[in-house]
Every structure is written in structure tokens, then in C-alpha cells.
Amino acid sequence: MPKLRSTAAVCTTLSALAATSILGSPSAAEPFSTTPCTLHRTDDHHSEGLDSWNPDYTRPTGALDAVLVFLSFPDATPRLSPAQLTADHFPATSRYYEQASYGRFTLRPHPVSHWLRMPKPSTAYAMKRDWSAENRGTYLRDAFAAADRDVDFSRYQVVYLVADPDAPGVDSDATKVVNLDTPIHVDGTDVRRVVTVFEKHPPDRLVLAHETGHVFDLPDLYHRPVDGKGDWDTYVGDWDLMGSQFGLSPDLFAWHKWKLGWLDPRQVVCVRGARPTRLTLEPLEAGPGVPVQDAAGAPAFGLGHGVKLAIVRTGVDSALAFEVRSAAGNDRAACRQGVLVYRVRSGAQSGAGPVEVVDAHPHTEACWENSVHPALADAPVALGESFTVPGDDVKVEAEGRTASGAWTVRITPGLKDEG
Incomplete structure (x- = not known):
């Protein structure tokens, strides 16, 4: 199996990371829908325009394979098994998309059966919601290096990096999708985005389904107050998963x-x-x-x-x-x-x-x-x-x-x- 690029090369790639996403110039659009009511896709992140599909994102049709990589740290011994953490999210996530897509899309999980050890203590990565580019880049670099011997990334269209939820430095609020301006080239394939999972056990309901929606170019629909306080759900309330995974009606619009x-x-x-x-x-x-x-x-x-x-x-x-x-x-x-x-x-x-x-x-x-x-x-x-x-x-x-x-x-x- 082809190995991960040198550490120096990966560091160069990951230096382009931001807390949530880094996007380059718009890619060539793939023609999609052209009805008179179709809105044009703009350069805005996760634009709701539908006249074209952004080819930087995977279309969720047919069957896609997702790998779950479980990461432990030197400062904690995992109390849970990868199988238990897999059950936190599957089959619930796959079932959600099966119903939402009317059977047109199947998400197939492939969990690694054992823990993979990160080289640094969990506290060394300074995980938090608005993670610095430097710390997040170090985390991703170490995670891919730790997983490369056990995972052939060329087989998967979706990558979940699941951290030991009981490690002292793990912050559940840091769960999100990281978009890469320059893809990580590993095992002969380009990894353009990664879902970093730091959820507690048991996790928030449908949280992985929400994050997976970003992998398919869906936007956040919640309102984030400037000071972090106040109501986050004033835009769409219960009515779409991308607004809240806790909604009473979380099907996609x-x-x-x-x-x-x-x-x-x-x-x-x-x-x-x-x-x-x-x-x-x-x-x-x-x-x-x-x-x-x-x-x-x-x-x-x-x-x-x-x-x-x-x-x-x-x-x-x-x-x-x-x-x-x-x-x-x-x-x-x-x-x-x-x-x-x-x-x-x-x-x-x-x-x-x-x-x-x-x-x-x-x-x-x-x-x-x-x-x-x-x-x-x-x-x-x-x-x-x-x-x-x-x-x-x-x-x-x-x-x-x-x-x-x-x-x-x-x-x-x-x-x-x-x-």
C-alpha cells in the first residue's frame, strides 16, 4: 500500500487549515439544474444555488464507503471499544440518509476494529470549537500518520477521525468538518475533507448525520450569536438537520x-x-x-x-x-x-x-x-x-x-x- 507523504510535505498541506474551513478559488462547475426557479450557485461557502454542482464535493447518490478511525492518546486508556463508539452513530446515521434520500443513497460504515495511538497527549492538541489552524493541523498530521499503516484511504469517500471521548483534552464542542485548501494525498487518493469527531458517549442525537451533510456541501442553518449566548435556532427551528440535530422534524428540506x-x-x-x-x-x-x-x-x-x-x-x-x-x-x-x-x-x-x-x-x-x-x-x-x-x-x-x-x-x- 502506498505510504503517506513525508511529514514535511503533510505539514505544508496542513498549514493552510483554518478553524472551520479553507476554500480555494471556485472549481469548474458541473451543470445540474436549469429550471426558471433555479438559483445560481455563488462563490459563498456551501451556496444554496442549484444550477451547478461543486465538483470538490462528493455527490451522495448510490453507495459511498466511510471509514471510522479511532484515536487514543498517551494520557488516557480508552474505557470504550471502537465497536461501542461505532454503535453510537451507526446504523442511525445510515438509516437517516436512507430515508431522507428515498433509498437513493447508502452510507456504508467501515470501522477500524482497534484503537490507534496518537504520538502526543490529548491536551497537547488544545482542542476546542474554534480550533487554531496550527493545533488542528498538528492533530490531522499525527492522525493520518498513525492510521496510514492500518487504513487504505483510497477505498473511502468519507473519513471520520473519532477521538477517545474520555481523554482529558477532548472537547465535544470541537466536532466538525475540516475542509482542506490543498488535499492530503495519501494511498494514491486526495482527501479533501475530514470529519473530526470528539463526541461524548452517548453522543448528541444525529450529530454525525449533521456533520456528514457538510461533506455533501450542505450549509449550517443555525444562527450563531456573536457572544455565543442566546438562541441558535431562530432561522429554521426544528425543520432541517443542518439547523439542529435535535429537531423534532430533522428531515432535510x-x-x-x-x-x-x-x-x-x-x-x-x-x-x-x-x-x-x-x-x-x-x-x-x-x-x-x-x-x-x-x-x-x-x-x-x-x-x-x-x-x-x-x-x-x-x-x-x-x-x-x-x-x-x-x-x-x-x-x-x-x-x-x-x-x-x-x-x-x-x-x-x-x-x-x-x-x-x-x-x-x-x-x-x-x-x-x-x-x-x-x-x-x-x-x-x-x-x-x-x-x-x-x-x-x-x-x-x-x-x-x-x-x-x-x-x-x-x-x-x-x-x-x-x-
Whole structure:
């Protein structure tokens, strides 16, 4: 097996690291979606534009293989086995993506069966959320050197470096994806990003699924307060994994499923002009083997190939999205069901509000005991309700349900439609 490049060469590569990510000039785009409502991909980190796919990122279609490398330190003896830590995240992470993708994507974990020893004590790496480039670079360099004898990195499209959670220097808040400006070349392949895992045992719910979303070019949708204090979930609340892995409805937005290639073009409708458009929207969660409630409230199968997303273009880099959310699949703990409305901005980078849920019930809250942001927990337009989006003059009406459980929706764009 080809060996890792010399330490000096790896140090040079890792010197380009920043706390979260370092990105070079935009790569040549791969043509993707060209409907009238498609927003253009910008140079912003994890742009929500969908006219092209950034080839620096792996497309999550078909089957991808992920390696889990378990790292111990001289200042601690692991109390847990790699098998126990693997069970913290799998099969839950694979199951999440299997359901979210309607079976179009399978994430296959390949855990190393034993601990690999890092050369320095855990405290020497000064792990923390906003990690310095120098310390993070040292950690990655040492981790790849420790793993190279046991792991053929050319076999894997996703790399998880899992630290001993009981080591004294390990900080669970440091879990994140590291993007490399210059890839690490090892075993004849380029490793462009790494998921560094420092989670406690048991870990945060769906935390690895969230971090894996970044590997597929999905942005953070939470709001990080300037001083680190306050509410982090004001942008999307419970409604997308990339906002919070603790959400009651953590399935990915239909916009993200479109971006990742899990929706066919015919499942996305662009609403244009000022005349009302009536359409039938299937619940986002409906897919093979996932029952949703029919019009009478009983479990029903058979949906999954109909329209999932309606879009009204509102500007050069903005759009309104409409989808139906129900208590099924990844959203089985949903607080409320109905037509969810959200704004998308392709020119906003990760963490700066590229998606914001529009609250159809701004004066009420719901599920305050377990929602990450109760003010948005009742955001969807319920059956029989109508709602006009403030500032955009777009009206949506949830008119009825079909016998199979789909929703009949009427959308009137108004005069501000710029599609």
C-alpha cells in the first residue's frame, strides 16, 4: 500500500487549515439544474444555488464507503471499544440518509476494529470549537500518520477521525468538518475533507448525520450569536438537520434533496406569473416503505414519486419554497403538519441564514417542552388555512387532502414574482 507523504510535505498541506474551513478559488462547475426557479450557485461557502454542482464535493447518490478511525492518546486508556463508539452513530446515521434520500443513497460504515495511538497527549492538541489552524493541523498530521499503516484511504469517500471521548483534552464542542485548501494525498487518493469527531458517549442525537451533510456541501442553518449566548435556532427551528440535530422534524428540506439529486425534475414545480396555481404536493417524507397518513388519518403507502417542492422566484438570488411536512419517516416526532414555507438565498454563506423558515403563526408557539425553537414549531400552514408571505405578496392556501394523503395547495405569486 502506498505510504503517506513525508511529514514535511503533510505539514505544508496542513498549514493552510483554518478553524472551520479553507476554500480555494471556485472549481469548474458541473451543470445540474436549469429550471426558471433555479438559483445560481455563488462563490459563498456551501451556496444554496442549484444550477451547478461543486465538483470538490462528493455527490451522495448510490453507495459511498466511510471509514471510522479511532484515536487514543498517551494520557488516557480508552474505557470504550471502537465497536461501542461505532454503535453510537451507526446504523442511525445510515438509516437517516436512507430515508431522507428515498433509498437513493447508502452510507456504508467501515470501522477500524482497534484503537490507534496518537504520538502526543490529548491536551497537547488544545482542542476546542474554534480550533487554531496550527493545533488542528498538528492533530490531522499525527492522525493520518498513525492510521496510514492500518487504513487504505483510497477505498473511502468519507473519513471520520473519532477521538477517545474520555481523554482529558477532548472537547465535544470541537466536532466538525475540516475542509482542506490543498488535499492530503495519501494511498494514491486526495482527501479533501475530514470529519473530526470528539463526541461524548452517548453522543448528541444525529450529530454525525449533521456533520456528514457538510461533506455533501450542505450549509449550517443555525444562527450563531456573536457572544455565543442566546438562541441558535431562530432561522429554521426544528425543520432541517443542518439547523439542529435535535429537531423534532430533522428531515432535510426539499430544496436540499433537490440539490443532492434525490428529487427528479418532475418533482419540482416552478410557479410563475401572477395567476393562481393549484397543485398537489406529496408529504416530503413519503417514499418507499414510509407510510404517511391518508385523508382519514390512517397509515397509507404508495406515495413517493409525485411533486415534493414548489418554488416562487423572488429575486436574482432568492426564492420562496413550499413543501408539505408530516409526522413520518425522519419527521415522525413532528410537532405540527402542513405546508412549510421558507426563503432561500444563494448568496448567503453557511451560518449566515441561507434558509429561513417563514412562520405562518407568528403570534403562537408549540411543543415548548421539546422543540428547539417553539416559536417556529407551528410554522406550517395547516389544512384549511391560507397565509400571505410578508414582504413577498405570495399567498398559499392549504385547500384539502387527497385520498392517498397528498395535499392540494393553491399558490398565488402576486406582483413581486421575478421568475
